[in-house]
Amino acid sequence: MPVPPTSGRLQWTDVPTPLRARLEDALGAPVTDTVTPAGGFGHQLAAALTLADGQRAFVKAAPDHDPLTDANVHEAAVLGSLPPGAPAPDLLGIHRAADWTAVVIAHLDGPHPDLSPASGDAEQTWALLDKITSSPAPAPYAAAVNGTSSTTAALHGWDELLADPPADLAPAARDRLPQLAELEAAWPGLAHGDRIVHGDLRADNMVRDHHLGVTLVDWAHATTGPACIDAASLAPQLILAGHTPADVARLLRDHPATASSPETTTAFLAALTGHWHRSARQPAPPGASGLRAYQHRAAAAGFALLSCRLG
Ligand SMILES: Nc1ncnc2c1ncn2[C@@H]1O[C@H](COP(=O)(O)OP(=O)(O)OP(=O)(O)O)[C@@H](O)[C@H]1O
Ligand SMILES: [Mg+2]
The missing domain is CATH 3.30.200.20 (Phosphorylase Kinase; domain 1)
Known part of the structure; x- marks a missing residue:
């Protein structure tokens, strides 16, 4: 990717x-x-x-x-x-x-992981997410993030797109606007939990260290929350890296972090994808070139995945 x-x-x-x-x-x-x-x-x-x-x-x-x-x-x-x-x-x-x-x-020594289907890095990342979310966050971690509200809980976008649909919105997304706005509206009420959440999972926030293997960096948004957040965040990244939306939807259905909470996972994906769709259309902030183009690509990947999940 x-x-x-x-x-x-x-x-x-x-x-x-x-x-x-x-x-x-x-x-x-x-x-x-x-x-x-x-x-x-x-x-x-x-x-x-x-x-x-x-x-x-x-x-x-x-x-x-x-x-x-x-x-x-x-x-x-x-x-x-x-x-x-x-x-x-x-x-x-x-x-x-x-x-x-x-x-x-x-210092970690190595490139960003290769999340494409040909590489084993995606599998390794899924396994890491299973490992860190399979039990409640340990007390020192919970204390370290205590009081930090999860930035993911505030994600939204479909509400604004529904109120004022942009002319360039894909017809398939336009057709689903009421449903997507309803799904994302449920997210803040579901955004709580006791698991470790990295909160900003992308290939560029991981390094494949030559000794340690895939390692997550940039823990600036870390909080506690439901187990599904990081796995559901990884999913559109895999689509951007070349996996088919249908394959990624299957992986998400079966992954331990997401399998038991399909509604929370879908609500989070709706909120994240809405955020990308909304943000991609805003003026670019200074010093962040490439951000809006990335958000457009991520928005399309997230929507393709949601379409698979919603049928
Ligand atoms: N411990 C590390 N060792 C080596 N490289 C690292 C390490 N941590 C991060 N990096 C690399 O540096 C880049 C920037 O680091 P990081 O993502 O932590 O900064 P940031 O300013 O918070 O990023 P962002 O722009 O995503 O907010 C990462 O994309 C990664 O390539
Ligand atoms: Mg970063």
């Missing part, structure tokens, strides 16, 4: 000197090289650092007035609370200086 382009990210040299010095001090060697991986739409620093002693570390940093700092601090708390063996990189530290905050994370 083509990974959305990275654009407009802050660079290592944009980080205030006192924070760079603090990080080099904590890591024990000067930074000799930085690479900004492709993927994501954010504007903050998100870079792999190489140090003079050959070590590598991954750093996310932003000014404290930037809302991404709160998201990074949340991500750090989550990474520090996940159970051993969870498919996530280790937290190495949080550092603050000059009104900036940096979160240092163990």
